[in-house]
Amino acid sequence: MGKALDVVVVGGGIIGLASGYFLTRNGKRVAVLDKGGFADGASGACDDMILFQSKKPGINLELTFESLELYKRLIVDFDDSMQFKNLGGMVLIENGEELAIMEQFVKEQRSYGLDVELIDQKDARKKQPFLSDHIIASTYSMMDSQIDPFHVMRAFEKQGSALGMQIIRRNGVIAIERLGNANWKVITADGTAYEAPAVVNAAGAWAPSIATMVGAVVPIVPKRGQIVLSERIPPIGETNLWNAKYLVTKLHKGSAVTLSAEEVELGLSLAFTRSAGGTYLMGSTREYVGYDKSTTIAGIKGIINLTLGYLPKMKDVGIVRAMAGLRPETPDGKMILGEHAGLDGFYTAAGHEGDGIALAPITAKLLSDLVCGNRIERTLDELSPNRFGEATNE
Amino acid sequence: MSDETENRDMLICRCEEVTLGEILDAIDDGFVTVKDVKRATRAGMGLCQGRSCSRTIARIISQRTGKPLDEVLPKSYRYPVRPEKMSAALSEESEDESDS
Amino acid sequence: MNRIVDHPILGPLADAEVVHIIVDGVALTARKGEMIAAALIANGKNTFRRTVKRDEPRGIYCGIGRCTDCVMTVNGIPNVRTCVTEVAEGMVIETQLGSGEWQ
Numbered sequence: 001m002g003k004a005l006d007v008v009v010v011g012g013g014i015i016g017l018a019s020g021y022f023l024t025r026n027g028k029r030v031a032v033l034d035k036g037g038f039a040d041g042a043s044g045a046c047d048d049m050i051l052f053q054s055k056k057p058g059i060n061l062e063l064t065f066e067s068l069e070l071y072k073r074l075i076v077d078f079d080d081s082m083q084f085k086n087l088g089g090m091v092l093i094e095n096g097e098e099l100a101i102m103e104q105f106v107k108e109q110r111s112y113g114l115d116v117e118l119i120d121q122k123d124a125r126k127k128q129p130f131l132s133d134h135i136i137a138s139t140y141s142m143m144d145s146q147i148d149p150f151h152v153m154r155a156f157e158k159q160g161s162a163l164g165m166q167i168i169r170r171n172g173v174i175a176i177e178r179l180g181n182a183n184w185k186v187i188t189a190d191g192t193a194y195e196a197p198a199v200v201n202a203a204g205a206w207a208p209s210i211a212t213m214v215g216a217v218v219p220i221v222p223k224r225g226q227i228v229l230s231e232r233i234p235p236i237g238e239t240n241l242w243n244a245k246y247l248v249t250k251l252h253k254g255s256a257v258t259l260s261a262e263e264v265e266l267g268l269s270l271a272f273t274r275s276a277g278g279t280y281l282m283g284s285t286r287e288y289v290g291y292d293k294s295t296t297i298a299g300i301k302g303i304i305n306l307t308l309g310y311l312p313k314m315k316d317v318g319i320v321r322a323m324a325g326l327r328p329e330t331p332d333g334k335m336i337l338g339e340h341a342g343l344d345g346f347y348t349a350a351g352h353e354g355d356g357i358a359l360a361p362i363t364a365k366l367l368s369d370l371v372c373g374n375r376i377e378r379t380l381d382e383l384s385p386n387r388f389g390e391a392t393n394e
Numbered sequence: 395m396s397d398e399t400e401n402r403d404m405l406i407c408r409c410e411e412v413t414l415g416e417i418l419d420a421i422d423d424g425f426v427t428v429k430d431v432k433r434a435t436r437a438g439m440g441l442c443q444g445r446s447c448s449r450t451i452a453r454i455i456s457q458r459t460g461k462p463l464d465e466v467l468p469k470s471y472r473y474p475v476r477p478e479k480m481s482a483a484l485s486e487e488s489e490d491e492s493d494s
Numbered sequence: 495m496n497r498i499v500d501h502p503i504l505g506p507l508a509d510a511e512v513v514h515i516i517v518d519g520v521a522l523t524a525r526k527g528e529m530i531a532a533a534l535i536a537n538g539k540n541t542f543r544r545t546v547k548r549d550e551p552r553g554i555y556c557g558i559g560r561c562t563d564c565v566m567t568v569n570g571i572p573n574v575r576t577c578v579t580e581v582a583e584g585m586v587i588e589t590q591l592g593s594g595e596w597q
């Protein structure tokens with residue numbers, strides 16, 4: 001409107017707010033725009049995990065380490081725990097085939113610095129007394145932690161605003177034009193225009209439509225994940241839980257581990273995590289249904305039946321809510337971070353799939369360094385928006 | 395206005411124990427719909443899922459910001475209508491279960 | 495017992511079968527067909543749980559099964575709405591502290 005701006009961030013989820021904060025802290029004048037309310041996207045419909053155990057070696061794992069360190073510093077800087085918790089995690093193993101594959105995977109993970117081990121049925125039950133009898137073993141790692149997305153976003157917003165960051169909600173971007181002076185003009189639904197030399201596309205699942213406005217390509221596909229929430233109950237065991245079944249089919253495409261028809265159709269895999277409020281977030285599905293955020297009876301029943309298979313005691317626990325979020329998925333499973341070739345000043349920071357909460361700080365820091373022209377230690381070619389060749393927007 | 399500041403410690407969301415003061419602060423920080431306030435303060439996320447507090451929160455927001463109620467209340471509601479035990483998913487017979 | 499035995503409009507209290515319940519380890523009697531909350535209040539117990547954040551006492555609030563103020567741990571299951579749950583012979587009822595504890 002009146003104020004001169006250095007950066008317009010399109011998207012006010014955790015990536016947009018974190019980026020806005022880091023840019024503002026680096027002295028930039030920033031406006032963050034969102035078409036919806038607070039946490040209306042995937043940031044408001046996810047579990048809170050900073051997960052190491054599911055990752056293979058490579059940039060995602062390295063960035064997760066760095067991001068966790070950044071969170072720890074932010075907790076001190078903000079004097080706000082943001083509900084950070086280190087409960088650890090266990091990946092539950094049901095049969096010999098899974099055990100063999102997980103043994104190998106754990107060995108690999110340990111070789112590149114992950115503190116994870118395999119424990120037998122007895123030790124697994126010590127940490128999780130309510131486990132179904134058919135669980136034969138489990139992994140165990142104290143590296144998995146979590147932080148509450150709403151607290152994090154509110155903290156970035158509050159700290160950023162105190163330094164002058166603007167946040168405008170319920171006003172989506174409808175057009176982006178290049179001006180004669182090489183600035184970008186970002187036009188919102190109510191006709192307001194925001195002008196700045198730099199635009200950051202942090203619109204998550206909606207990043208492709210923002211990219212289209214400037215003729216850029218961002219090959220992100222929404223992948224729906226449904227979550228069922230339990231009422232607040234006393235803790236179920238010591239750690240959060242996942243199942244090896246799904247992970248194993250990803251690691252070994254030709255494995256004999258079979259998923260049920262329902263598990264395949266819904267992309268069901270177990271994620272059982274305790275939220276900041278003491279409820280359990282139980283999930284999840286992986287569905288390609290466009291931008292449909294509905295929860296479905298099939299999805300909810302699928303998640304409940306899956307959970308009860310591992311934790312039969314949960315049958316007496318009530319569910320109070322179901323929700324769904326759209327994970328922004330990229331073709332190669334790595335985020336998109338960088339400036340678009342031929343579009344000086346237009347950056348994308350999106351495509352975190354299921355790791356947005358974990359990777360928000362490192363994404364924001366790298367993005368801010370890019371925009372400010374700071375020196376960056378690592379090469380970001382693997383994450384560049386220009387890496388996709390012949391891809392098109394979905 | 396002075397009544398409100400005196401009663402800042404009054405509980406609005408009894409389940410999550412969120413006070414009037416916290417809700418007013420959230421509204422002043424720009425969280426101006428029931429959904430926004432819920433996500434910002436946890437008011438409405440507890441055991442009763444907002445049955446006791448959402449209408450009150452809507453009115454507080456409306457009074458403080460001047461926005462009409464229908465702009466402030468949520469547009470849609472999620473399953474379940476009331477809490478249900480997880481075992482309810484087991485008891486029904488359906489085509490899904492006969493396949494697996 | 496805090497019961498109205500002769501109501502000015504509803505008349506005298508009819509006889510009912512005695513139901514035995516155990517509340518925080520103490521054996522109490524209730525009337526068959528009544529809700530747990532009613533039985534507890536009749537026996538002089540008004541605090542059903544203590545809250546998670548502020549450790550404040552709660553009992554009946556709405557009385558119609560919506561507000562969840564009255565929840566207690568019943569037969570090992572937490573978050574049971576006592577104002578809409580009937581007493582049963584041998585029922586084990588415990589004041590719920592915060593989220594409660596598994597048995």
